[in-house]
Amino acid sequence: xDYFIHVLVIVGIYxxxxxxxxxxxxxxxxxALGHAAxxxxxxxTSALLSLRLGLSPWIGMFAGAFLASIAGAIFTYPxxxxxxxxxxxxxxxxxxxxxxxxxxxxxxxKGPMGLPGIPGFSLFGYELKEVWQYLxxxxxxxxxxxxxxxxxxxxxxxxxxxxxxxxxIAIQALGKDISIFKLKVFMVGAFFAGIAGALYAHYITFIDxxxxxxxxxxxxxxxxxFGGMGTLKGALLGAFxxxxxxxxxxxxxxxxxxxxQLRQMLYGFILVILMLYRPQGLIGQYKWR
Amino acid sequence: xxxxxxxxxxxxxxGGVRALDNISLSITKETITAIIGPNGSGKTTLxxxxxxxxxxxxxxxxxxxxxxxxxxxxxxxxxxxxRTFQLIRVFPQMIVRDNLLLALExxxxxxxxxxxxxxxxxxxxxxxxxxxxxxTMVDLQDMAEELPCNLSHGQRRLLEVMLAISLDPxxxxxxxxxxxxxQEIKDRIFELFRQLKGKGKxxxxxxxxxxxxxxxxxxxxxxxKGRVIAEGEPATVLEMSQVMEAYFxxxxx
Numbered sequence: 001x002d003y004f005i006h007v008l009v010i011v012g013i014y015x016x017x018x019x020x021x022x023x024x025x026x027x028x029x030x031x032a033l034g035h036a037a038x039x040x041x042x043x044x045t046s047a048l049l050s051l052r053l054g055l056s057p058w059i060g061m062f063a064g065a066f067l068a069s070i071a072g073a074i075f076t077y078p079x080x081x082x083x084x085x086x087x088x089x090x091x092x093x094x095x096x097x098x099x100x101x102x103x104x105x106x107x108x109x110k111g112p113m114g115l116p117g118i119p120g121f122s123l124f125g126y127e128l129k130e131v132w133q134y135l136x137x138x139x140x141x142x143x144x145x146x147x148x149x150x151x152x153x154x155x156x157x158x159x160x161x162x163x164x165x166x167x168x169i170a171i172q173a174l175g176k177d178i179s180i181f182k183l184k185v186f187m188v189g190a191f192f193a194g195i196a197g198a199l200y201a202h203y204i205t206f207i208d209x210x211x212x213x214x215x216x217x218x219x220x221x222x223x224x225x226f227g228g229m230g231t232l233k234g235a236l237l238g239a240f241x242x243x244x245x246x247x248x249x250x251x252x253x254x255x256x257x258x259x260x261q262l263r264q265m266l267y268g269f270i271l272v273i274l275m276l277y278r279p280q281g282l283i284g285q286y287k288w289r
Numbered sequence: 290x291x292x293x294x295x296x297x298x299x300x301x302x303x304g305g306v307r308a309l310d311n312i313s314l315s316i317t318k319e320t321i322t323a324i325i326g327p328n329g330s331g332k333t334t335l336x337x338x339x340x341x342x343x344x345x346x347x348x349x350x351x352x353x354x355x356x357x358x359x360x361x362x363x364x365x366x367x368x369x370x371x372r373t374f375q376l377i378r379v380f381p382q383m384i385v386r387d388n389l390l391l392a393l394e395x396x397x398x399x400x401x402x403x404x405x406x407x408x409x410x411x412x413x414x415x416x417x418x419x420x421x422x423x424x425t426m427v428d429l430q431d432m433a434e435e436l437p438c439n440l441s442h443g444q445r446r447l448l449e450v451m452l453a454i455s456l457d458p459x460x461x462x463x464x465x466x467x468x469x470x471x472q473e474i475k476d477r478i479f480e481l482f483r484q485l486k487g488k489g490k491x492x493x494x495x496x497x498x499x500x501x502x503x504x505x506x507x508x509x510x511x512x513x514k515g516r517v518i519a520e521g522e523p524a525t526v527l528e529m530s531q532v533m534e535a536y537f538x539x540x541x542x
Contacts, residue, residue, distance in 0.1 A: 148405055155411050156394045157404030163380055163391050170378035173340065174392045174456055175366035176399075184401045 012138035014239040020192035026229030029165030031088035034095030040212035041068040042194025043201040061198035068194030072186040102209040114208025228284020293318040299348030310515035326512035371458035389420040392455035443474035463494035
């Protein structure tokens, strides 16, 4: 039973990540391939604050999210003038840089050895130990993320984001400063990705750089493409299906060496089929180029 | 006779091509000016330089007494210059009414904190009403919930014009607003021009149809190879021999 609940916790973490990527990729139309970098910053900040300074994971989580958000702003500021594929490459670079720093700044992050023994969350002096307790915690954060992001995309701010996605020239002629909006949307996306990273760190209690590779960014993007971009429900659906389907493969009784490869193949296969027959994703509204 | 827009010695080159060659112009407030000229004479480049999409190599543009030469396009738009494009630019995956809301929305409500604050109730009602009134002006009220791809070419052009009008600028730049549209819609667009002028707005538009220019413009500026070759009242300018030559490659006999 704990196994199923664990899978749902992972679904929840990915749901936060894919929703926070959706406002950047799906709503604003910025091709971003480095989202794992923001969750890396959130995870490491929170983990280090609680391990080294003994701070509560709650404080660590918000510190991590703010730091991710600031990193998002610092990165976006020079990169935002790039367009299309070039911007995609820049975000790709961000993902690599964050990974490489985490791997090589050994004095701080212990490099590839990772950080074990990260303390868990506690609520009103009561330490969360059971998986179902974490499930409730994560569902709470999924709900919070969903509520804030859906407020954002349904308000004038979100309308301008869609306008940027549809036509960058026309939106400027209407007096919108697109750089400012892109900067802000990256900050919000990075913030929630940082939250997701911190939740992951305190739930698993161990992180190392390999949890935040480029492949992870791609996985989040694939979830988004699968569920449908430009709708938060699509991001939720994509996260659920792409975590649940590979887990279901375990029950086929395949040797583990085959199952892992099969998962990669499945991702690729799903993407190709989707691009051919339903480029906007299962319940998406926006076709990505 | 108040000057609203003054362009001084603007030069813009693309590689070896002088798209604008030391152009100087001044536009009087509350007038309708037509810009004509053969293809490649620099008309659209001039618009792009005025509203900031292109920066000139040298020269100065003054609008309402302020130097706007190196401002960003969004700043220039907010300062009061609206425009439409040669190829229609509307927001294709947003319904017609939401297109207008983009232009009508109060910028203060477009902030991030306004967007994230759960304690504010965002009520788009009055704006939607305003958008519907604007759409009714051009008979598009029944299409308010449609996507722009379901509109005819002419209706999309009207929508684009209404987008510019929703922004409520002081100076309008219309880039070939009537190209390829049906007569009835052309008349409607020119009717809008007259209404705007009546409200104290200034209009510059690019046009190829001489009959239209004579009928609606008070002033016409003829561009050729990036230079102003003639300007003045339509009736006199269009008779000038150099204008004929630029357009037809020779004088009619």
